[in-house]
Amino acid sequence: MGRLVVIEGLDGSGKRTLGGALTEAFQRRGAKVAQHAFPRYGEDVHADLVSDALHGRLGDVADSVHGMAVLFALDRHAARETLRADLNDFDIVLVDRYIASNAAYQAARLRQDERGEIVDWVAELEVKRFGLPVPDRQLLLKVPVELAATRAENRDRVRDSYETDSGLQARCAAVYDGLARIGWLSPWLVLHGDAELEFDSLADTLLADA
């Protein structure tokens, strides 16, 4: 059985970059790696709905925190069997954003005293009811909010409504810190994305987990 390793962090924190470098480091060690990213893009109606909501094409559906959480969760549910098959066939399944993104971003849209409820609700929905595989390890790529914003701005891509909301990103960083501190769903490893990362030793650590 392969290990499900999740990369989490703000938009522009360097998740995609880390995913690529870590995959190469795993492969240098002879490990078979499958990569996934959520939200998916263009695969099916679930992926399209998420994209529409994030880019203002789904009207006031996007205003509902629980509604958005469900859309993101359905996008993952549609990929559940592929994830399960890859966990059978590969040593490492590396996922760029997973269930914790839903907890962090949707909680960040609520008042502080409402955040615990949605975090619990997301875990109940995605793990218990939708049966998504629980991560073995979650990596939190931590960078100052301003640095993540500058990197995301400089990227050659259309930005969605969450990326351009600096208040949301700052609150989201605080929720991520809390999730990592309590070891939400599984153990977390906090990485500092503004320092030089040691991909080879990180790959060794993650393979030694097994």
Ligand SMILES: Nc1ncnc2c1ncn2[C@@H]1O[C@H](COP(=O)(O)OP(=O)(O)O)[C@@H](O)[C@H]1O
């Ligand atoms: N460690 C790093 N140092 C400097 N720039 C980085 C680093 N990691 C990522 N970047 C750059 O920051 C931008 C955002 O990185 P990316 O991996 O796309 O972030 P994310 O997937 O978290 O949104 C990209 O232009 C990338 O080249």
Ligand SMILES: Cc1cn([C@H]2C[C@H](O)[C@@H](COP(=O)(O)OP(=O)(O)O)O2)c(=O)[nH]c1=O
């Ligand atoms: C996966 C996921 C992402 N999000 C948020 C985080 C991001 O701000 C936004 C879009 O994800 P993002 O990683 O920016 O997608 P892309 O790289 O394709 O633009 O959605 C959630 O709120 N819940 C989720 O379950």
